[in-house]
Amino acid sequence: MRNTEFKSFFDFDQFKQKMANLNATRHFIIVDSNTLEHCLPQLDLMAIPSLQDAELIEVEPGEQSKTIEVCSGIWKTLLEADADRKSAVINLGGGMITDLGGYVAAAFKRGIRFINIPTTLLAMIDAAIGGKVGINLDHHKNQIGHFADAELIWVHPSFLKTLPDRELISGKAEMYKHGLIADASHWGELMNGDRIPDTEQIFNSIRIKLGIVETDQRESGNRKLLNFGHTIGHALEAWAHQVGYDTRHGEAIAAGMMVESLLSKDILGLSKNELIEIQQVMLLNYDFSLWKSLSFDDIMPYLLKDKKNESERVNFTLLHSIGNSSIDHFIAPDLIKSALSKTQEMWR
Numbered sequence: 001m002r003n004t005e006f007k008s009f010f011d012f013d014q015f016k017q018k019m020a021n022l023n024a025t026r027h028f029i030i031v032d033s034n035t036l037e038h039c040l041p042q043l044d045l046m047a048i049p050s051l052q053d054a055e056l057i058e059v060e061p062g063e064q065s066k067t068i069e070v071c072s073g074i075w076k077t078l079l080e081a082d083a084d085r086k087s088a089v090i091n092l093g094g095g096m097i098t099d100l101g102g103y104v105a106a107a108f109k110r111g112i113r114f115i116n117i118p119t120t121l122l123a124m125i126d127a128a129i130g131g132k133v134g135i136n137l138d139h140h141k142n143q144i145g146h147f148a149d150a151e152l153i154w155v156h157p158s159f160l161k162t163l164p165d166r167e168l169i170s171g172k173a174e175m176y177k178h179g180l181i182a183d184a185s186h187w188g189e190l191m192n193g194d195r196i197p198d199t200e201q202i203f204n205s206i207r208i209k210l211g212i213v214e215t216d217q218r219e220s221g222n223r224k225l226l227n228f229g230h231t232i233g234h235a236l237e238a239w240a241h242q243v244g245y246d247t248r249h250g251e252a253i254a255a256g257m258m259v260e261s262l263l264s265k266d267i268l269g270l271s272k273n274e275l276i277e278i279q280q281v282m283l284l285n286y287d288f289s290l291w292k293s294l295s296f297d298d299i300m301p302y303l304l305k306d307k308k309n310e311s312e313r314v315n316f317t318l319l320h321s322i323g324n325s326s327i328d329h330f331i332a333p334d335l336i337k338s339a340l341s342k343t344q345e346m347w348r
């Protein structure tokens with residue numbers, strides 16, 4: 001599927017029609033217990049004829065299901081149900097389900113078609129689009145996977161009505177990121193809009209992500225723009241998981257965006273007013289107490305492990321201004337340490 005077809009992602013009639021045109025021999029819907037409870041009934045109500053006799057495959061919710069063991073269980077179910085190469089997998093869930101189900105489909109019989117119906121904000125604007133699928137290996141995230149495009153994607157923002165607020169706001173961090181790296185008016189709309197993003201805002205985030213991905217399918221250049229907030233964010237997330245703190249990806253990314261915005265001011269001259277605007281939005285929406293007292297040494301090992309680094313200098317995507325960013329800024333640890341501790345003062 002070409003990424004520019006994304007306008008049709010929101011069109012239910014087109015989705016229904018394309019589902020019929022798939023001519024799949026069998027349909028398998030992968031859900032977790034939450035999407036089984038909250039999202040499947042909505043799908044049933046919409047009466048998509050080709051899904052009427054679909055087989056349901058349920059996995060436990062949460063990141064612990066993104067494993068080869070769970071895949072193996074699903075592959076056995078598919079085999080026992082005589083799934084063939086013309087069968088289709090429908091992923092009804094958040095990023096965990098779209099990553100897992102996409103991986104299952106991409107590997108089964110050398111690849112069967114999969115359809116993504118994202119039900120979290122993060123999956124709608126990030127995980128379910130852009131062609132990456134995968135699973136974790138022990139505690140190493142997303143280490144096993146493929147580039148594989150969904151045959152079809154249907155984005156239905158009504159699913160967000162039952163999504164817990166913490167998941168919603170975590171997913172919204174990636175939308176703020178989209179505005180910061182590529183579109184000042186998207187940032188402005190989010191900043192002044194309601195807590196739950198509207199369809200137009202979701203649409204704009206998808207447009208920005210796919211616009212970037214399309215120029216760099218294999219993540220060798222421009223796609224690194226999407227890493228804004230993630231160099232620090234991933235290190236904070238890895239540290240939190242290691243010490244056993246409960247955190248969400250977007251919460252770590254929001255913290256990462258604060259630190260990396262300060263670096264953007266130091267290195268690229270991001271204006272003071274814009275820096276303050278970014279800091280205020282993050283402080284208003286996220287709780288950073290988890291990270292207020294960690295030391296730079298706690299996260300340094302994770303920062304240095306990044307394969308995009310050059311010797312001891314760490315690779316960042318930074319902002320010139322809100323809506324304008326660039327990749328490959330290599331920064332020495334001293335400067336990062338100072339940006340982290342200055343930002344931590346705001347977290348107290």
Ligand SMILES: NC(=O)c1ccc[n+]([C@@H]2O[C@H](COP(=O)([O-])OP(=O)(O)OC[C@H]3O[C@@H](n4cnc5c(N)ncnc54)[C@H](O)[C@@H]3O)[C@@H](O)[C@H]2O)c1
Nearest residue numbers: 034038061094095096119120122123126127132159162163
């Ligand atoms: N492939 C990619 O490009 C990409 C990009 C970003 C993230 N990811 C992956 O996405 C995953 C995180 O995705 P996520 O944040 O969507 O998490 P998730 O899929 O675990 O969903 C979060 C929680 O919300 C529940 N849920 C989902 N939809 C719901 C709904 N409509 N109502 C009520 N509850 C609902 C889930 O059961 C789960 O408990 C990670 O594994 C991450 O690695 C992948």
Ligand SMILES: [Zn+2]
Nearest residue numbers: 174230249253
């Ligand atoms: Zn992210």
